[in-house]
Amino acid sequence: MGYNSLKKSLFLLLMTAGFSSYSQQDLKLQYNQPAVEWTEALPVGNGTLGAMVFGRVDAELIQLNEATLWSGGPVQKNVNPDAFKNLALIREALTNENFEKAYDLTKNMQGAYSESFMPLGDLILTQDFDGKKPGLYKRSLDIQTGLAVTTFTIGGVKYQREIFASAPAQCIVIKLSADQIKKLSVVIDAASLLRNEKSIQNQSLVLKGKAPSHADPNYIGYNKEPIVYDDVTGCRGMRFELIIKPVIKDGEISYDGDKIIIKKASEILLFVSAATSFNGFDKCPDSQGKDEHQFAESPLKKAAVQKYDSLLKEHIADFQQFFNRVSLKLNEKETNKSNLPTDTRLEQYAKGEKDAGLEALFFQYGRYLLISSSRTHNTPANLQGIWNNKLRAPWSSNYTTNINLQMNYWPVESGSLSELFFPLDEFIKNVSVTGAETAKSFYHAKGWVLHHNSDIWATTNPVGDFGKGDPMWANWYMGANWLSRHLWEHYQYTGDTAYLKKVYPIIKGAAEFSLDWLQRDKNGYLVTMPSTSPENKYFYDGKKGGVVTTASTMDIGIIKDLFENTIEASKVLNTDLEFRQTVSQAADKLLPFQIGSKGQLQEWYKDFEDEDPHHRHTSHLYALHPANLISPLKTPELAEAAKKTLELRGDDGTGWSLAWKVNMWARLLDGNHAYRLFKNQLRLTKDNDPEYSRHGGCYPNLFDAHPPFQIDGNFAGTAGVIEMLMQSQNNEIHLLPALPDSWTDGEIKGISAKGNFTVGIKWNYGKMSQAKIRSNMGGKCSVRALSPFIIKKLNIKSEKSSIGYTAVFETQKGMTYTLTPLK
Structure with a gap:
């Protein structure tokens, strides 16, 4: 411990x-x-x-x-010696749009199940x-x-x-x-x-x-x-x-x-x-x-x-x-x-009665659970935190790395629990070791790779019991890239360059694998192949169901994000110029995001129809959240496409899916829609009770209900509330970016922003009445708010922007700056 x-x-x-x-x-x-x-x-x-x-x-x-x-023990090496033989055949099948053959061959590139x-x-x-x-x-x-x-x-x-x-x-x-x-x-x-x-x-x-x-x-x-x-x-x-x-x-x-x-x-x-x-x-x-x-x-x-x-x-x-x-x-x-x-x-809330105190309790419960489950070396909070009563828990209560493990740690930085990141930090180092062997033995690639399931033994191979699993979930290749974002974000929140120097080789290793993994399509773009969009399917040639494809939007978004973070990390450390240039050149050649016929952000390489239009995963919106490649501020057209995607997906879903959508709607600056999803997270769900077991929500003890219990929804719900009240992407602190109308009055204190700032905000009648920003390491601070404001002591007034009002000022370490409305 x-x-x-x-x-x-x-x-x-x-x-x-x-x-x-x-x-x-x-x-x-x-x-x-x-x-x-x-x-x-x-x-x-x-x-x-x-x-x-x-x-x-x-x-x-x-x-x-x-x-x-x-259960289990250390992972074995080279568990599927014949895996690599299939890779070129899969790519050939995908080039010829023989998706069924690509699917069958992809099964040959699976390994053992996690423990x-x-x-x-x-x-x-x-x-x-x-x-x-x-x-x-x-x-x-x-x-x-x-x-x-x-x-x-x-x-x-x-x-x-x-x-x-x-x-x-x-x-x-x-x-x-x-x-x-x-x-x-x-x-x-x-x-x-x-x-x-x-x-x-x-x-x-x-x-x-x-x-x-x-x-x-x-x-x-x-x-x-x-x-x-x-x-x-x-x-x-x-x-x-x-x-x-x-x-x-x-x-x-x-x-x-x-x-x-x-x-x-x-x-x-x-x-x-x-x-x-x-x-x-x-x-x-x-x-x-x-x-x-x-x-x-x-x-x-x-x-x-x-x-x-x-x-x-x-x-x-x-x-x-x-x-x-x-x-x-x-x-x-x-x-x-x-x-x-x-x-x-919970019963009264489900009937429409107001209970903002219950909402605040649910928010803090996520922080409570993270404090209680993330303090053991090499062992981050798993799919159920540290609580499990079954020999064969749902999905092995393992580390599911196509969303769920990452979701567990969304509030660790913004929720001011940065020290509790260390179990995930150490776990990422472990899987980077085993992932290097997997990258070499499965794909003959440099760097390291992680697929969608892992465990305490740092399993990184594509699970599926050597061909018995469905590539829809087993053969997904972006886990290393996504986890590397957490290393970069830890630096962004703390400003600890010594830490960044220590983890940079891991971030670089994920980028090295991606460089080897990318292929050039007929239009000259760099794409991933094979590729999947986690746990979802598409229709092609009428009603044929497809899984394996070329360049799912999630893949492209994750790699764009990884490359951008790798470039920035090398700049901060003033190192690795040649590699930085290589990554930058590859980033410029990545397949662009595409808008489909319904105005949505396409999930697939082509504008395929989804087999399940309301699927729980919204993987293709990774670029909106947790990344910030898409935003109303930077990319308004893509933000509109992301909004359309969420509308098509709908407001229902499993508990953790609802929580992800809370964060996404907050990123789109739509607090009322985010709040609608947040309320759905608090729908009472009960085991062995047909009346209360047909939907995602939460159990009587406030555990997130997929159903069954998955703790990631608790953590993501907490992060989502913070996203409604404060965001710190785009190199700025955005105050009350997605405040729902239902929260007319309130106050939040002690949350953290990138740049190592501590933020408190008070609002009345739906408008900010005061904000305090403490600078913990000095440096420039950029602030955005819906209404004009003034920074006391410095007498700096905000200026009108495309979205709200902004002000930029230099801070001193240890100083607190008070912002009030400009009358």
């Missing part, structure tokens, strides 16, 4: 950036009944350990995860209340402190359970208490879906096990044994260990086999720790693995001798140093509904 490095980086940030901390209220999820479904339970996490708290009375269930617990994120186990706390029903029941999660609390009354006794996942203590801490002495009698047990052995050691419950050597994705059904434990290589299947240590006040402890029995205690503290033998993406988890027992036991020894209040205080201080940087208030004159249960609020 990266806690010590985070402390160091936080200290440096405090010294250099001086962010402010903002107090907030009413940031709780709360319910009047226990969770029945997993998507009703409440998540806590410290970046490595995750727990889902059900709040059950008689048999409390706390489902556990450990971020590094995955799966595994559940750790369950902690079960059983209390015998003789069948008595509880009263005054309540469970809650305070996302400003990371503390989950369950309270209820039985037989005149008030019981309370508190749980938090501490990063400083590196364990989960649970406190059971009652308002009368010696009323706590509990049986403590643990279970796991993985192969394991339980025992009592040193007055603790210990569960040891080993992960599978392989787990098929949940959508594969042709293998008799989808979960395999046998390891013929001796290098697959990591060990793991879970330890639960009780410390009690009053009462007595005894043991029944591998269960802990506590009777008549006045207070019980449970310390939960876990670790795996994972020792890096390229290390055998068994023979070269870490000592999981030492890593699990060490934190418990330290935590168990501390007082609960001290542990809680330390945890809250650590958590709030991230969380409290940003605050959001919306329509505070509205009726405050924070006293209502969250599921009730």
Whole structure:
């Protein structure tokens, strides 16, 4: 875990950036009944350990995860030696527009499936209340402190359970208490879906096990044994260990086999720790693995001798140093509904009742989840963050790199959580290593490549089980390029040239692969072939369905963006002039964006009809968001085409798809349309309930619903709110660029802009009343707003522009500049 490095980086940030901390209220999820479904339970996490708290009375269930617990082992090299033989044949077929043949041949260029994120186990706390029903029941999660609390009354006794996942203590801490002495009698047990052995050691419950050597994705059904434990290589299947240590006040402890029995205690503290033998993406988890027992036991020894209040205080201080940087208030004159249960609020919201407080809660929940799931070296938040209760989770709960992994980290910079980027940063370095081997063995190309699925082992080959997968999703080649944008953006937000120098070879490597991958078409343009537009199909020759094509618009947009960022990075570093010129020349020859017969931005090389006009992916609008090659300011004609594309796609979709569209409509400066999609993100969805399971939205615990649960929608929704209130592409800070009419009054503080600025904005009656911009490193600042404004102290007045008003001024490091409307 990266806690010590985070402390160091936080200290440096405090010294250099001086962010402010903002107090907030009413940031709780709360319910009047226990969770029945997993998507009703409440998540806590410290970046490595995750727990889902059900709040059950008689048999409390706390489902556990450990971020590094995955099936499998290091990836093998040259897994498909015959792959390259097909490449020229595919390109010939595409040149002849034999799309069916190209599709069949592309299957021959697939490798092994990625591995799966595994559940750790369950902690079960059983209390015998003789069948008595509880009263005054309540469970809650305070996302400003990371503390989950369950309270209820039985037989005149008030019981309370508190749980938090501490990063400083590196364990989960649970406190059971009652308002009368010696009323706590509990049986403590643990279970796991993985192969394991339980025992009592040193007055603790210990569960040891080993992960599978392989787990098929949940959508594969042709293998008799989808979960395999046998390891013929001796290098697959990591060990793991879970330890639960009780410390009690009053009462007595005894043991029944591998269960802990506590009777008549006045207070019980449970310390939960876990670790795996994972020792890096390229290390055998068994023979070269870490000592999981030492890593699990060490934190418990330290935590168990501390007082609960001290542990809680330390945890809250650590958590709030991230969380409290940003605050959001919306329509505070509205009726405050924070006293209502969250599921009730969602039901009322679905019926059209206003609840700006719920919208602000959902925004901050994304930041809460990122803080809770992105603090482990080499292990970024996966498709479900760090929370998973299934052996074969949806899509393996892996790293899906054709949108979903990237989406997880959209708010990390703008949401002022830049230090929490390091797990993705390290993961990108890992896949650049394995991706170089894949580029060489599959394509005989320089640089590195990443396809659409990866895992903790940095898998980069095109998955599909050597021809059984559909190229529609398996054979997509732009993952390295897209992830390289995150490296560049981290520099843009921090201004850290030393960092940029360190990661420039990775960005360059992605560009090198793209240079080798590009082919010249009959018109002299550089194009990609083969190419796909993730998970979508087109019609050709009437109603023939096509997948593999030449130069999907997404490919071209991603490569244009990569080349532009590579050129800028080399300029900043004053290096690599010859390569810069090569990239620049190639960029000039890339196929231009094309506008189709409906006025839309074409998704395909030709103006094909989509098989699904309302497809969840809007991949061809990558150039609009997350890139900024298309914008109303720079390219108004293409921006109109992007708008038409979104209109044709429609306003429905899966949870994460809705979130992407929020960001896109915000980039088009249409706040009302962005807000419409954002509201759809809050449509109540329930597992095993036909009335509430037919659409994307969110679950009762505010988890994003594809359905099923995918956490990327939570993170992208948070980023989308920031995009509505502030954008910082085009080398400027755009204040309230897409403010929806529904948010008449509000204030946001502490968000981050490129150039290392911290921004706060206040508005009334739909117009900015004040903005504050803090310069954390000095330099030029360009600001845009809808109405004229003046920069106090400097007495600089804005000037009319094609869109709103702008002002440019030099800043000094550490200074805050106040902007007010010009009357």
